[in-house]
Structure formats: C-alpha cells, structure tokens
Amino acid sequence: xxxxxxxxxxxxxxxxxxxxxxxxxxxxxxxxxxxxxxxxxxxxxxxxxxxxxxxxxxxxxxxxxxxxxxxxxxxxxxxxxxxxxxxxxxxxxxxxxxxxxxxxxxxxxxxxxxxxxxxxxxxxxxxxxxxxxxxxxxxxxxxxxxxxxxxxxxxxxxxxxxxxxxxxxxxxxxxxxxxxxxxxxxxxxxxxxxxxxxxxxxxxxxxxxxxxxxxxxxxxxxxxxxxxxxxxxxxxxxxxxxxxxxxxxxxxxxxxxxxxxxxxxxxxxxxxxxxxxxxxxxxxxxxxxxxxxxxxxxxxxxxxxxxxxxxxxxxxxxxxxxxxxxxxxxxxxxxxxxxxxxxxxxxxxxxxxxxxxxxxxxxxxxxxxxxxxxxxxxxxxxxxxxxxxxxxxxxxxxxxxxxxxxxxxxxxxxxxxxxxxxxxxxxxxxxxxxxxxxxxxxxxxxxxxxxxxxxxxxxxxxxxxxxxxxxxxxxxxxxxxxxxxxxxxxxxxxxxxxxxxxxxxxxxxxxxxxxxxxxxxxxxxxxxxxxxxxxxxxxxxxxxxxxxxxxxxxxxxxxxxxxxxxxxxxxxxxxxxxxxxxxxxxxxxxxxxxxxxxxxxxxxxxxxxxxxxxxxxxxxxxxxxxxxxxxxxxxxxxxxxxxxxxxx
Numbered sequence: 001x002x003x004x005x006x007x008x009x010x011x012x013x014x015x016x017x018x019x020x021x022x023x024x025x026x027x028x029x030x031x032x033x034x035x036x037x038x039x040x041x042x043x044x045x046x047x048x049x050x051x052x053x054x055x056x057x058x059x060x061x062x063x064x065x066x067x068x069x070x071x072x073x074x075x076x077x078x079x080x081x082x083x084x085x086x087x088x089x090x091x092x093x094x095x096x097x098x099x100x101x102x103x104x105x106x107x108x109x110x111x112x113x114x115x116x117x118x119x120x121x122x123x124x125x126x127x128x129x130x131x132x133x134x135x136x137x138x139x140x141x142x143x144x145x146x147x148x149x150x151x152x153x154x155x156x157x158x159x160x161x162x163x164x165x166x167x168x169x170x171x172x173x174x175x176x177x178x179x180x181x182x183x184x185x186x187x188x189x190x191x192x193x194x195x196x197x198x199x200x201x202x203x204x205x206x207x208x209x210x211x212x213x214x215x216x217x218x219x220x221x222x223x224x225x226x227x228x229x230x231x232x233x234x235x236x237x238x239x240x241x242x243x244x245x246x247x248x249x250x251x252x253x254x255x256x257x258x259x260x261x262x263x264x265x266x267x268x269x270x271x272x273x274x275x276x277x278x279x280x281x282x283x284x285x286x287x288x289x290x291x292x293x294x295x296x297x298x299x300x301x302x303x304x305x306x307x308x309x310x311x312x313x314x315x316x317x318x319x320x321x322x323x324x325x326x327x328x329x330x331x332x333x334x335x336x337x338x339x340x341x342x343x344x345x346x347x348x349x350x351x352x353x354x355x356x357x358x359x360x361x362x363x364x365x366x367x368x369x370x371x372x373x374x375x376x377x378x379x380x381x382x383x384x385x386x387x388x389x390x391x392x393x394x395x396x397x398x399x400x401x402x403x404x405x406x407x408x409x410x411x412x413x414x415x416x417x418x419x420x421x422x423x424x425x426x427x428x429x430x431x432x433x434x435x436x437x438x439x440x441x442x443x444x445x446x447x448x449x450x451x452x453x454x455x456x457x458x459x460x461x462x463x464x465x466x467x468x469x470x471x472x473x474x475x476x477x478x479x480x481x482x483x484x485x486x487x488x489x490x491x492x493x494x495x496x497x498x499x500x501x502x503x504x505x506x507x508x509x510x511x512x513x514x515x516x517x518x519x520x521x522x523x524x525x526x527x528x529x530x531x532x533x534x535x536x537x538x539x540x541x542x543x544x545x546x547x548x549x550x551x552x553x554x555x556x557x558x559x560x561x562x563x564x565x566x567x568x569x570x571x572x573x574x575x576x577x578x579x580x581x582x583x584x585x586x587x588x589x590x591x592x593x594x595x596x597x598x599x600x601x602x603x604x605x606x607x608x609x610x611x612x613x614x615x616x617x618x619x620x621x622x623x624x625x626x627x628x629x630x631x632x633x634x635x636x637x638x639x640x641x642x643x644x645x646x647x648x
Contacts, residue, residue, distance in 0.1 A: 488606050
C-alpha cells in the first residue's frame with residue numbers, strides 16, 4: 001500500500017522528487033559560498049575572476065569533466081537499490097532529509113573527534129545518540145547521571161568492537177582496583193568475585209572510586225590514578241593481566257549461531273581469540289534460551305568467566321529476532337549467583353523497527369494496539385524482545401540500513417554513560433579542559449572515547465536531521481517501517497498463492513515465519529529428492545537475480561540475494577520439517593559434502609516503501625512472483641533431466 005506521507009521522504013524510484021533535491025542542493029551550496037565570502041569580506045579573492053579563461057584552467061576543467069563523465073557512465077552499472085525491483089540486500093532508496101543534510105554539510109568537512117574540529121556537528125552526533133537511546137528504551141535525559149550515551153561509527157562492525165571493548169574494560173576494572181588496593185573502599189573479596197561483578201555493580205564501584213578520588217589532594221589523586229592505571233588490562237595487555245591474576249582465565253563471549261561474522265573479527269582484534277567465541281544453539285533461527293542457560297551453568301561450574309552474551313535483533317541473513325527478554329533474564333539470574341556479564345544486542349538490522357513500538361512520548365506501545373495495524377506482526381516474543389532493549393547493557397544499530405541513510409553510519413549506544421570513562425584515551429594536542437560534569441562538554445571530546453581518530457561530521461548531520469524531520473516513533477519514522485511490514489505480509493500471502501499456482505511443478509516453502517521485513521524462500525522442482533540438485537537449481541535462479549557487471553542493469557527484471565540454511569542454525573526438528581515440505585530426502589543432506597551440506601535459499605529484503613504501489617495499481621511483489629513462475633517453467637526441463645540422472 002502507498003502512504004502519501006512518505007512521498008516527500010525519498011528521491012523516489014523514478015527520481016520524482018528531483019526538483020526538491022535540486023532546489024535544496026543549489027540553495028545550500030549558494031548559502032555555503034556566501035558563508036565563505038562573509039568570513040572576513042575585506043580579504044581579496046585569492047583566485048582572480050579572469051582565471052576561468054586561462055588555458056591551464058580550461059585544460060583542468062576539460063580533464064575534470066572527462067573523468068566525471070567517465071565516472072558517471074561507470075556508475076550506471078551500479079545496483080539499482082532505489083527501485084522496487086530490488087529485493088536483495090539491506091539497502092534501499094535514501095531518505096531525502098539525510099541525503100540533503102549530508103550534501104549540505106560535506107563542504108564544511110567537519111571532523112567529529114573534537115569540538116575544535118567540529119563545533120557544530122559533534123553536538124549533532126551526541127544528540128543523535130540520545131535520539132537512538134530514546135528509540136531503544138534507554139534513559140535519554142542528559143541531566144540524569146544514568147543517561148545513555150551513543151555515537152556513530154562507520155558501521156555495525158565497529159559498533160560491535162566498541163561493545164566488546166567497553167564490556168572488557170568494565171569487567172576487568174574491579175580486578176585492577178583490587179590490585180591497587182585503595183584504602184577505605186569496599187572491594188570484592190577476591191579476583192573471581194571482582195571479575196564477575198554484574199555490569200551495574202561494576203559501574204557503582206567505579207562511581208565510588210571516583211567519589212573517593214575527589215576527596216584527595218591533587219598530587220595524591222594523580223598518584224592513585226597512575227597506580228590503578230598501571231594495573232588495568234588496557235595497560236598490561238592480556239598476557240600480563242592474566243599472569244598477575246592466576247585465579248582468572250580470559251572470558252568467553254556467547255553469541256547465537258546466526259550472529260554476524262564481525263563478532264569473530266572482534267574477538268581476534270581484542271586479543272581474546274576466536275576460540276573464546278562460543279556459539280549458542282538456536283531453535284527456529286532464534287537463540288535458544290534454554291541452551292543459553294545450560295551453557296552458562298556449565299561455564300560457571302568450570303569457573304570460566306563470561307564477558308558478554310549477544311542477542312540479535314534482526315539477523316542479517318534471516319531477519320529473525322532473538323528473545324532479548326530471555327537473555328537479560330539469564331543475565332540477572334547469573335548476577336544474583338555472582339556470575340556477572342554484559343548483554344549486548346546486535347540490532348544493526350532491526351534497531352529501527354523499534355520505531356513501530358514507540359509512542360511519541362517514548363513509551364512502549366501495547367501489543368494489542370500494534371496487532372490492530374498488522375495481520376500478524378509483531379509476535380508476542382518479538383514485542384517482548386523490543387520491550388527488553390532498555391534492559392540490555394549496549395546496542396548496535398545501523399542508520400545506514402533501516403534508517404535509510406548513506407553509508408557509513410552505524411551506531412553504538414550504551415545504557416549507562418557512567419561506564420564510558422573507562423575507555424578514555426587522552427591526547428593533549430586534541431583535547432583540553434574539564435567537563436565540569438556537563439554531559440555535552442564531556443562528549444564534545446568524542447575522540448577520547450571512540451576507536452576512530454577521524455570521522456565525518458556530515459554523517460552525524462544526516463542522522464540527526466533525519467530524526468528531527470521524522471521522529472523515531474510509530475507516528476513518524478514508524479510509518480516507513482510500517483509500510484515495509486505490510487509489504488512483508490503481502491509477500492507471505494503472494495508466496496502462498498504462488499505455491500498453489502505452481503502445485504505439481506514446484507515445491508515452495510517459507511522456512512520460518514519472519515520477525516521483520518526480511519523473508520526467505522526455498523524452491524524445489526516437484527519430484528526432486530536430492531539436496532544437491534535443488535541447490536544447483538537455486539544457484540541458477542540466483543544467477544538470474546544477481547548483479548552482473550558485464551551487463552546493463554536493465555538486463556535484470558528483478559534483483560535478489562541468496563543465503564544458506566544449515567541444520568545447526570535452524571535446529572534439527574525445523575530442518576526436518578523444511579526438508580519434508582520441499583520433498584527432499586534427508587539422507588541427501590550430507591554434512592561433509594560441498595554442495596549438499598546445507599540448503600540454498602532466496603533472501604528478500606523488503607525495505608523499499610513502494611513495493612505495493614496503490615497509486616498506480618502496481619504490486620511489484622506480484623510481478624516478482626510472475627517472474628519466478630516464468631523462470632521456473634523455463635528451467636524445469638533441464639533440472640528434471642539432471643534429477644533423473646542423479647536418481648539413476
């Protein structure tokens with residue numbers, strides 16, 4: 001369905017809003033030029049007015065135009081993400097407010113590591129972090145000590161690194177404090193107890209330490225700071241830290257089988273190693289809370305500490321939502337038993353779905369209200385998972401995915417900003433002065449807290465302006481995400497119709513109910529029992545849907561993507577169900593046989609808001625299934641020959 005409120009939000013599949021974007025671009029380019037001219041207007045122009053007639057100027061312009069025309073021609077081979085015919089990866093048309101704000105800000109070229117380099121956009125980044133915190137259910141009032149803090153990153157991968165970094169700093173700090181042994185400060189009884197404090201208990205200990213320091217004379221304070229710093233894991237490194245504390249071993253991270261590969265990267269980068277990343281079994285493509293509880297009980301019995309449990313809100317391959325509420329409940333039970341760890345939610349994909357769950361005042365919408373808007377969304381578990389986001393310790397969310405903003409704009413948000421001093425890195429030539437307890441003054445020295453040493457302020461402007469034009473609640477930004485959920489429900493209905501239309505020719509299966517606007521589809525020629533034959537069929541279909549840089553983009557009627565389905569991710573019972581629905585022989589699913597060790601399936605990201613174009617009476621989803629029907633019927637004779645040969 002079309003929502004007229006969304007018409008001005010995008011440049012549009014046909015470039016319908018080119019006039020608006022052009023007016024904005026020209027208006028603010030001129031405004032930028034006037035700003036330059038009015039900065040000490042008494043200064044004469046450095047480039048003379050007759051320069052444009054000079055032969056070297058004209059030659060430069062000719063070279064520039066030639067290269068730009070060449071680039072423009074090459075870019076026409078780009079994937080048409082803007083089109084409703086694109087159903088592939090997690091990208092779509094760009095939100096016009098963010099695109100315009102980024103174009104406006106680029107000529108100013110702010111570097112968001114310090115207010116000295118970005119006096120305007122660094123404030124916008126801090127405010128964008130608070131906007132996201134409110135969307136996630138965290139405290140967003142900077143006047144309160146427990147206020148959340150968020151900042152932008154190049155993407156979800158770097159945000160996940162930041163989550164690991166903060167969790168390790170918070171876990172190891174109480175051990176360092178015990179080693180330095182400041183007097184008159186109640187400390188955990190031993191290293192094991194210190195290393196296994198709950199995150200909130202660690203923050204409270206840090207607060208007591210900071211208050212104790214404030215009562216000391218400046219010289220004594222600096223001495224104690226150096227003493228504790230010398231015991232911290234960030235100073236000693238992994239090897240020396242654990243050598244000094246033989247009761248302890250490097251902590252593990254628990255993540256679901258479907259977790260993004262950035263977690264493996266992060267473990268290597270942090271020095272913990274891939275061996276310390278343990279996979280939690282899943283049920284129906286969602287983390288199994290019973291399996292998580294069993295793993296935690298075994299690890300506690302083995303005295304093997306846990307750094308973090310990761311839940312995923314919208315897996316990048318399948319769009320499913322882990323039971324965040326169950327994961328934080330596990331954390332709370334373990335904390336009571338003296339086995340503390342952090343919970344991080346990787347919501348790189350699904351974070352902006354939370355807009356559908358928020359009232360304009362920031363409160364949570366009741367499930368029954370949402371059910372009146374959609375046929376099936378959200379499930380009770382998905383609603384409970386989003387409701388529990390505010391109880392997690394940190395979240396990754398990507399504005400450049402469901403926020404419809406340009407790459408790269410990821411974000412890291414932590415629940416309680418009082419943990420952030422543990423990440424501080426000083427550089428006198430960049431940072432100076434005291435923050436006097438002021439939230440904005442503290443984080444205007446943003447480079448002290450983050451991984452990057454340079455970062456584009458234009459991205460912060462794009463995120464902030466988009467959230468101001470489209471506040472992050474169901475009445476505003478949620479209208480975009482709401483349309484995509486309606487498209488998802490339409491896709492499921494069309495898939496059921498397609499299965500009926502293709503009966504006797506093709507087996508059609510949606511392997512699991514979607515939790516978000518991402519739907520997977522498995523297809524198997526009727527009569528084929530062999531997994532490898534089905535996979536080959538699906539790969540040929542994907543070849544007809546993927547980008548081919550040697551062909552014009554118009555050569556593809558639709559664009560799509562594929563992924564694979566493994567028993568360890570779906571669960572044995574659900575995998576058996578899917579194999580039966582597709583008419584496949586389970587004996588042909590061979591764990592050690594390349595090409596038959598998993599099922600190849602299509603993956604559809606339904607984030608374009610114009611998939612169901614009621615204005616023109618067009619359903620691109622219906623057209624897509626017509627395309628599939630035509631392709632399948634053309635491909636079936638060859639596939640049946642291969643299947644018969646395999647059976648023989």
